[in-house]
Amino acid sequence: MEIRDVSKRFGTTTVLDQVNLTLAPGTVTAIIGPSGAGKSTLLRTINHLERADEGFISIDDELIGYERDGNVLYELKEGAIRRRRSAVGMVFQNFNLFPHLTVVENIIEAPVSVQGIPRAEAIGTALDLLARIGLSDKADAYPRHLSGGQQQRVAIARALALRPKVLLFDEPTSALDPELVGEVLDVIKELADSGTTLVIVTHEIGFAREIADTVVFMESGKVVEVAPPAKLFSDPAHPRTRAFLAKVL
Secondary structure, eight states: EEEEEEEETTTEEEEEEEEEEOOOOOOEEEEEOOTTTSSHHHHHTTTSSOOSEEEEEETTTSSSSSSETTTTTEEHHHHHHHHHHEEEEEOTEEEEEOOOOHHHHHHHHHHHSSOOHHHHHHHHHHHHHHHHTOOGGTTTTTTTGGGGGHHHHHHHHHHTTOOOOOEEEOOOOOOOTTHHHHHHHHHHHHHHHTTTTEEEEEEOOHHHHHHSSSSEETTTTEEEEEEEHHHHHHHHHSSHHHHHHHHHH
């Protein structure tokens, strides 16, 4: 995935400022930084939930949300955006499950409606994913009957059902009670070990240190430092990174 010169403004506030990153397939990238650094906005820009004001993002040389004609980018129509967005799964802080649908129905909704996968095939995939995350017995339950940790695991399964090239996590444990954090982190670790390309915005510094191949420190909409976790956490190059880590480690 290539992120090139991406900027995003809300009114007069610059939330992303000329962000450049290259993420290799099968790697785990953790994005850390203070609140308001632009981390969540960057994730939402990657899958075109937010439109960048400048720059572009591509996966396997295919632009997300746009077509290129020479040096000009043209935004795709919403249907085409949804199809391309299916290459980028996203797991939100607050689960965002449909409350009126069962667990299985939540998981199959996008594969059936966006990708046109036959319902029976989508259900088979959903059941396999539920077994993978340890929730086979919850297939017919509604979200209100699940704990927060179980809902977040279902949200991960829902994102995986689209077979995305990249899976984004926006503070996946921030809405959970502390005793439920571990079960969600265990699922993410298993995904990391399986070779899925992951981008994780997190405050769980120990978790980032353990599973990330690369850690990105952001502040004020800028990428301040990019390094392997062993280097960034033990010997950060930038004084702002050092000051931030001194407060959170």
